[in-house]
Amino acid sequence: MRSLAFIFSIFLFFISTDATAGLATSSSRLIYEEGTREKTLIIANINDYPIVVQAWFDDGSGNPEYEKSPFVILPAVFRMQPAGIQSLRVFFNGAALPSNKESVVWLNLYEIPGVKKEGADAHAKLDFAMNTQLKVFYRPKGLQKMKLQDLVKKLKFSIEKQSEKAVLVCENSSAYHLSFARISLIYQGEKTNIIQEMDMMSSPLSKRRYMLENPVNVFDYIEFSLIGDDGHIYHGKVDRNGAFIEGF
Structure with missing residues (x-):
């Protein structure tokens, strides 16, 4: 079980993160070096309502049907409560990518709000869905490291x-x-x-x-x-x- 100190430190990080959408992320981009077993991205729901999140990779088009991604993400669909934290695992699927240059794909985090009831008449309020995109760079081993x-x-x-x-x-x-x-x-x-x-x-x-x-x-x-x-x-x-x- 995670310690309270660890969870508190994660919340402090997200509090200091500027986010225009309802999700805050532990990083604005991921660098996936060849040979890496997996990468982890931590996200937080900073909305005051629960959401369902769908995660996928594409070429920047925001298309969940994109089929050429060299990465897999787990979990791909999940629910988050207000102030909830979720860890996402990113794996390389072994796709053939250029060895002489970086490759890039976009990670999409599509948040779908639930229906929130407010007031004495318990009328329904529907919030808008939003999509957060992050770049994921695949970096081959043979590239010269450069500042x-x-x-x-x-x-x-x-x-x-x-x-x-x-x-x-x-x-x-x-x-x-x-x-x-x-x-x-x-x-x-x-x-x-x-x-x-x-x-x-x-x-x-x-x-x-x-x-x-x-x-x-x-x-x-x-x-x-x-x-x-x-x-x-x-x-x-x-x-x-x-x-x-x-x-x-």
Whole structure:
């Protein structure tokens, strides 16, 4: 049986976690290294009502019928009481994945509220269902371990014209995914931001294009915020060739 001290420490962790949905998680992402037996994710129901949770993996589409996931999660469907805590176990199913770069899937935690009765007339109140998504990165053994600062040096930036609009091209020559929270171009002290998207991740060994708020043709350097393996946000600056200027 878990000790009261352990349970209390878990609650303290979730209390300090910022969650927009009704579920709080012990981590904002999972790194699954090749050869790992299993990974554990702990979640807490911070709603004031019970919920049923369905968990599955997909390509980010939120489709519970997705069949190509390299992972299995247990339990896949479960009920949680208010302030309840649930441990989820993630296993690799042995699927064939690239050995020269990271792979990524999304873990979905779809919460379905029950019907709550309130007031003297016991009228029913229906709360909305919500879906929380976390990225799960599969990391092959053969990849060279690199610090975030070194990964940034594997990036090259350029501006490309598309019709009447300008886009920022990020070429990621590393074997790792880089998740941006923000990117800005600086030219002669003037800042131009990219248009924010739900997912601004740059995939390994590929190019990603970001729309700019204003058309520009040149920049001196890039300011950015990156999400690290620990879920924290790190800030830095690089020139267009990825030469590191400052940050972290």
